[in-house]
Amino acid sequence: MAYAEKRGKAWRVRYERPDGTYGSESGFPTKTAALKHGWKQETKVDEGKFIDPKAGRMTMGAWAKKWLGTIEVDELSEDTYRSRLNARILPRWEQVALSDIKTSDYKIWRKELRDGYSENYANEIVMVFRLILSDAVTEGLIGVNPVPVQGRRRGKYEPQDEEDDYVYPSPLQAFLLAENARVIRGLVGETMILTKAFTGMRLAELIALRREFCWIGPDRDPGDQHIRVEWQGHYRKGGFMLRPPKYHSRRTLILPPALADQLRKLLDSHDKEYVFPSAWGKPIRTDDQFYGRFWHPIVEGHDELPQIRGRKFRPEIPAVEGLEGMVPHGARHAQRVWLEEDDVREAAIDERMGHKVRRATGKGVATYRHVTPAMRKRIASTQQRRWERAAAELQKIISQKSPI
Template sequence: MAYGEKRGYDKKARKWRYRGRYKKPDGTWGSVSKDDEGQPFYTERSAEAYAHGLETDVRRKTFLDPRNGRITVQEWSELWIESVELANRSDKTYRQRLRTVILPKWGKLAMGDVTTVAVKTWEQQLRKQYSARYVKSVMSIMRVMFDDAVTSKVRADNPVPTLQSRRRGKFKGKQEHDEVVIATPRQALLLARNAEAMRGIVGYTLVLTIAYCGLRISEVAGLRREHLVLDDHGQGCRLLVQEQSQYVDGEKQQVPPKYGSTGSIILPPFLAGLLRQVLASHGKEWVFPSPTGKKMDTGAYFYADIWRRWVDGHQAVPDRQGRPARLPGMRAVAGIQDIVPHGLRHSMKVWLDELKHPRVAVEERMRHVLPGVEGTYSHTTLAMELDIAADLQKLWETALGVKDHHREWEAPRPRRKRHRELKLISQESPTALTVDPAEADTEGGEVA
């Protein structure tokens, strides 16, 4: 039975301190010297009452050892991160979010002392510094960490608010504009033409491959010759998504696609023809090599010096010796100012939704898994895949047949600052940056 006992004299408070003694689930005696607010017990009755409550929790099988809640966030994060099974890129992202954002704020605090109000206030401060998607990523990692703390009985509840509980307070209406910029087939074509001006047939086809196959930029960079099946034997020419290019321990490596989303994608006839031209234009292993023949780099340099020029245009750079311009002049594509490569993947999904193709076939082309009963009983047929490829071919032909109009273009937009580029990269996905925006002043980011 629980009881209280005198421990020592508190000279500062000029009172005797007490502790409560109680039986733990394993039959041994435990002790507690502070309440849930961290205040010492100054009477025997208060210590005994608290200990009785803990014994009640033991009988109800809801007992949480008070000492567990005194472990610091730093100590718990070190235990927790080693227990989480993550892909290399996600593991690196989790550790960076912890190191640069979460632990500097919460690391020295005891797990039991982190409150929901404090976390909400901190989240609002983060939103003033970083993009919404980046903050969402940070809060997601912290929420999972505290979820596991609750499961491990380190504390009783999760102080990180869920999306539902966050909807209290000032009403916020639906955003007028989606964060993801979507391109039409015509805009994708114009973007490809700018890419052709800088990278020839390789750049032209690269943009169209992302748009009409829905690939991630890392999957494009990791595409090998052997991943293209360009001989049609009745099942369409195909692109096999088997790998992606990622930085692992500072080196480019080939790893499985994100979430293991491998797949076989039927190519529209025009794209199969373009890919044949690309393969004939060089003898490299990679379908879309860099200008030097190596694997394409998709880091901060690619976004700032290549992709943004394709989107925003570029003034011709004259050669100092009077020779032709080193970089051709290009106009900006109107209407897609902030688009990133991942926006073209979203664009293909929108095109197929507008064409009313079966959801199961669209999601399979995106290499998504349909959840629930629909995913169990819905299946994609070859006819569905061929219909999608045929309709994408029609979209291409329609875009190609439109007469050029000056309103489709704008004057070249001014070059952006580096932090702006990194913010756009971070919008590709929660794990898109190898380097956090907090470190972006000195380091470049690499795209997932």
């Protein structure tokens, strides 16, 4: 039974907790206010809704460390959560007690994130923050998650631009990107861009592609040459790591004959294990240097670089018009668009992209949808036609620029 005690000028209440011991809270201006709070806490105990106020004094930093040890996700997801925590969440909230995190403070922080970073990155950080606090509620550390799920809200209505503004290349633009990549990384760079555009492979899958998973060569039927997506690669502190591809979407990709020829030429040019090795023969690191020294120049162009000690001469690289702001994933979008334009069956497209098929498209739709060899060979033939048209257009552009 709750009771109140006078402590100096304020009152303290003591109330029975679920385990039979007594908890206490101080600072009430009157005896009545203290007792009402104690009775309220004991009611929560009876209803199974009691949250010990002392539990909420755990800091975000302490809870985050414990939380990381409890989650059961794959290594890549855990790395992502840890990165978001260390980079953006803990610098702001590490020393704040869980019970002191207010919704208004969170909204101010969220606005700062959105002002300073891309929308997708900001949303990823908020998602991890919400998940951590949701698990704190489940653990009984706080009663309510201060990070609300986004829904209807008051405020000024801002209409959304419904136009699809995702940047992806046409086949000709893919060839122009490959030409720029050849200037920077030779045959490796050129072939990597063309392979990404004409297979739709994820970037992590490309860097993990090994020669043992390439079934190409003059001894094979030109219309029956394949590569196998078996792994995706990532660098961690321990070095280069191979993991199953996203959604465990291991798959075999049929190649247009021209791309198979390009890959065979590349494999004949080196003896490394990985199809697309770095300049030092190791798997490519897709870090800031990759984007700064390779990706951005092939998309946005680069001035001529004179030869200096430790660096070869590099001619001027022209920007590819219409691809401003494009990210590597844009080439993956392109593959799906090209296949849809060529009326390839949706099931065959999903298989090629390594997409997880959802059954919500209609009762039985996913169950009775299958991919046949004829569908896959249609992909090879449609991609071959696109390759040939784009290559012819590229040669026309090059001949027009050549001096007479």
